[in-house]
Amino acid sequence: IMNGSSVVRRYARSLVQLAIEKDVLEAVRDDMKLIAESCTDSRELQVLLKSPIVKSDRKAAILNNVFAGKIGQMSHTFMDILVRKGREHHLYSVAKTVETLYKEHKNILTVYVKSATPLDDAARKNVLDMAAEMHGSDNIDLKEAVDPSLIGGIIIRHGDEQWDGSVLRKLHDLKREFSKNPYIAEI
Numbered sequence: 001i002m003n004g005s006s007v008v009r010r011y012a013r014s015l016v017q018l019a020i021e022k023d024v025l026e027a028v029r030d031d032m033k034l035i036a037e038s039c040t041d042s043r044e045l046q047v048l049l050k051s052p053i054v055k056s057d058r059k060a061a062i063l064n065n066v067f068a069g070k071i072g073q074m075s076h077t078f079m080d081i082l083v084r085k086g087r088e089h090h091l092y093s094v095a096k097t098v099e100t101l102y103k104e105h106k107n108i109l110t111v112y113v114k115s116a117t118p119l120d121d122a123a124r125k126n127v128l129d130m131a132a133e134m135h136g137s138d139n140i141d142l143k144e145a146v147d148p149s150l151i152g153g154i155i156i157r158h159g160d161e162q163w164d165g166s167v168l169r170k171l172h173d174l175k176r177e178f179s180k181n182p183y184i185a186e187i
Contacts, residue, residue, distance in 0.1 A: 006091050012097035015078050015106065024074055029102045031075035036095035038066065049087045059083050103141065110141045112157040114149040116166070127156060134158075 019028035039045055048054060048062060060083045064076065071079075082088050103110060111131045112117065119127065124142065132138050135158065151167035 008093040014092045016101045019121050031071035032095040032098040039092040108139045109137045112143045114145045114147045115154040
């Protein structure tokens, strides 16, 4: 029996490969983004996709109504196949995985930056330059987040690599150093 993530990846890979062959990758990517956003925004849609009570033909009809005129034929057909195979509960995950596979295909590097305050243009350029130099790619998708608890500085993450230049991290490092010194610990 296949676990959920391998099923999701297999379906997503098949869709991306077919979209590349038919030269509609950008359109399919946009469709899958819309589907993923719709699933995120609509609790009712999430419940519908997971419901064992609602019959497949009813789910297909509802999905066709929700996305009528909003997504292309290939994406509609793909959704129908998922429903027919009883895999509609994977639709959101497949849609998200299509984005990952699209980025792999286009060699787009996703870099996450967390900072205490929003990045200005100069800081953003520095982060992009640093990521490009580290990974030898100028094709970078920068995802920014603000986290005031960092106090200052930034954290940069790509995949399982992370660089932590935050003030919070430096304070934790100092605390650890001081805890090793018996004279200061006595104070």
